[in-house]
Amino acid sequence: MIIFTEEFKIYVLPWISLSVTLYIAYYVYTNILCAIHDKIKVRRIIHKKQKEREHAFQKLENRYKLDAKSEKILQLPLDQLLTELRKRKLTAIEVLDAFMAKALKETREYNSITEFVPQAHIWAAQLDDLKEVRGPLHGLPISVKDNCNIEGMDSTLGFAKYLYKPEIENANLIASLKDLGAIVFCKTNVPQSLFCWGCGNPIFGETRNPFNRLLSPGGSSGGEASLIASGGSALGIGTDIGGSCRIPAHMCGVSGFKPTKMRLSPVGFKSTVSGVVGLNGGPGIISKSAGLIAAVFKELTMPGVQNKYDRLTVPITWDEKTFTSAKPLRIGYYTSLKFFPAVGDTEKVVLDAKSALEAEGHILVPFEMGDGFDVAELVSDFAYADDGYNSLKIWKDEPIAQSAIFHYVMCRIPRCVRRFLAYIMSCKCLPTFYFYSTRVAAFFRGGATKSRELWSSMEKRRQILEDVLAQWHRLNLDLVLCPTFAFASVPIKAAGKLKPACIYTMIWNLLDFPVGTVSFGTESGTKVDSYDNEDDFLLKTAQKALKSSAGMPIGVQVVGLPFQEEVVLRAMKELEYLRSIK
Incomplete structure (x- = not known):
């Protein structure tokens, strides 16, 4: 059991508490509030562009x-x-x-x-x-x-x-x-x-x-x-x-x-x-x-x-x-x-x-x-060789389109998790039979993220x-x-x-x-x-x-x-x- 002295409680502990509080506040601000702010900023930019586009179309329609x-x-x-x-x-x-x-x-x-x-x-x-x-x-x-x-x-x-x-x-x-x-x-x-x-x-x-x-x-x-x-x-x-x-x-x-x-x-x-x-x-x-x-x-x-x-x-x-x-x-x-x-x-x-x-x-x-x-797995190997890194970097703070949902999921889910899901989706005998798909599993297994794997592909x-x-x-x-x-x-x-x-x-x-x-x-x-x-x-x-x-x-x-x-x-x-x- 740790016993704190009275001096520690009076002079040190308040500073530790204040530091922890400030760190938590900083973390919340930088990782949550800033993220929310960035997403709002993105939506404002999109809305601005949509208004400008509509105005431009109306002018052209008059001409x-x-x-x-x-x-x-x-x-x-x-x-x-x-x-x-x-x-x-x-x-x-x-x-x-x-x-x-x-x-x-x-x-x-x-x-x-x-x-x-x-x-x-x-x-x-x-x-x-x-x-x-x-x-x-x-x-x-x-x-x-x-x-x-x-x-x-x-x-x-x-x-x-x-x-x-x-x-x-x-x-x-x-x-x-x-x-x-x-x-x-x-x-x-x-x-x-x-x-x-x-x-x-x-x-x-x-x-x-x-x-x-x-x-x-x-x-x-x-x-x-x-x-x-x-x-x-x-x-x-x-x-x-x-x-x-x-x-x-x-x-x-x-x-x-x-x-x-x-x-x-x-x-x-x-x-x-x-x-x-x-x-x-x-x-x-x-x-x-x-x-x-x-x-x-x-x-x-x-x-x-x-x-x-x-x-x-x-x-x-x-x-x-x-x-x-x-x-x-x-x-x-x-x-x-x-x-x-x-x-x-x-x-x-x-x-x-x-x-x-x-x-x-x-x-x-x-x-x-x-x-x-074999072609499907190779395509996935090449398309996700970076484990989705470059795509996710561009996707940061962006709303996700429904047309891109499969690609986003492939980028977002870590390769090890995708391979586990591929195993589950390949088995008819499991309780997850509803999601059985050897086709999706072939894509999920892909992603040649190491040089030797890329060479093999x-x-x-x-x-x-x-x-x-x-x-x-x-x-x-x-x-x-x-x-x-x-x-x-x-x-x-x-x-x-x-x-x-x-x-x-x-x-x-x-x-x-x-x-x-x-x-x-x-x-x-x-x-x-x-x-x-x-x-x-x-x-x-x-x-x-x-x-x-x-x-x-x-x-x-x-x-x-x-x-x-x-x-x-x-x-x-x-x-x-x-x-x-x-």
Whole structure:
């Protein structure tokens, strides 16, 4: 037993008590009150931005009105629109005004645009003042994803901490597009963090699907796909590190394209996972027309166009002969992956595309892709190799969007706890059977947080790549045809819970193959009830969500070998034509 002297009680103990009290007060102030203050500050910044955005939209609506002339311009086929701009039959300002009016109208309905580019009208006027056309894309209005840097504008990624921090220069790709004559006129919405396939954030809200406002447009380039599907933009620039161009293109019934890494310059595109290895991402292109995607990609890959700004872009020029070839192609195909079996009419649409291609003289043969579980674990290993550190640092004091909930949980829960949960979720015999899901467990097990684990994961990736290439060459293939996604668009609230469904697109980021998506059918809703959900919580969630999806578009993926983008784009264009005549 400790006995204190009277002197200690009189002279020392009060100071100890005061020190402890002050320390507790300091801790409460710094860790609780300051945190509350910071969160309130964030919400005030968000509210300020929302008011400014609404005011800006109202001013633009007073200036840009849809009229008969605008409607006529908007109804032109995109290749004809480009031709008339180059021949000066239409001015850049006339075309820009038409798309501005349409984009304003559609964003009020579907919330696809975050901000309009203030300089766009000036750029259009400068093009009209030139004696000769600026380039092959002279006067073409294009939209870009929120994370694409434009001088003087924010790139937020859905986070308030990036508001009122304008970028000091354009992304290299934007500089190249401007050199070719294009006009960037707006930025489009994204899911918070970009590492998910919904499309909502606390600043700009939820983007909606033009086919059904209650359903998700996909993501993370969801604002782009929604705007293009509704006719508010001719062409959009997005990014794709796990399907972020192809998934929204699939869900909104348009075309999306991801080239091999470094075919398009990634410099100036903001990311929450900029140091990630193993997942190969970069800029992608979205449009209603695969022909326009091909035309823009062709011009961007011409000598000196991108290398002028980024010496690391691969200097392979466009191969027109390959793109225009009529030689029959050998195409492998698969219709589903065991990791997330296709729901509804997804398999039927792939088989319809197969039949259409065969009718044109192409040869299609089965392709064995594996079950996908190994790919899912590798994707998680690479995506969460930092144990969520970088993402959580950005998320500090920020409200969390429902579209990003799966990604946030993966970042927030320590790896050791995730692995324990993965064990529980893999066991049907436990009382937690309701949450049984081998699919979620595969993601929860991931996260190569040590160098030796990361090296091991890179070796596994190499082995999968070699297996795919060996089969590709054994079958003497030009392309592979497969689903873009496990299902059609689902309700907005469901998107944040179903992240593992992106396995169909992530495979090709893992392996770094060029790949495009073309819409080729619709969901009937007649096969959803008969889906075998294997008592898996994730599959049951998808099955329930898809009951709202009748009539939604379904796309197919066309995959080529690295740096053979022309073959992919040729097939995309042909599939678009076959869809139009079926």
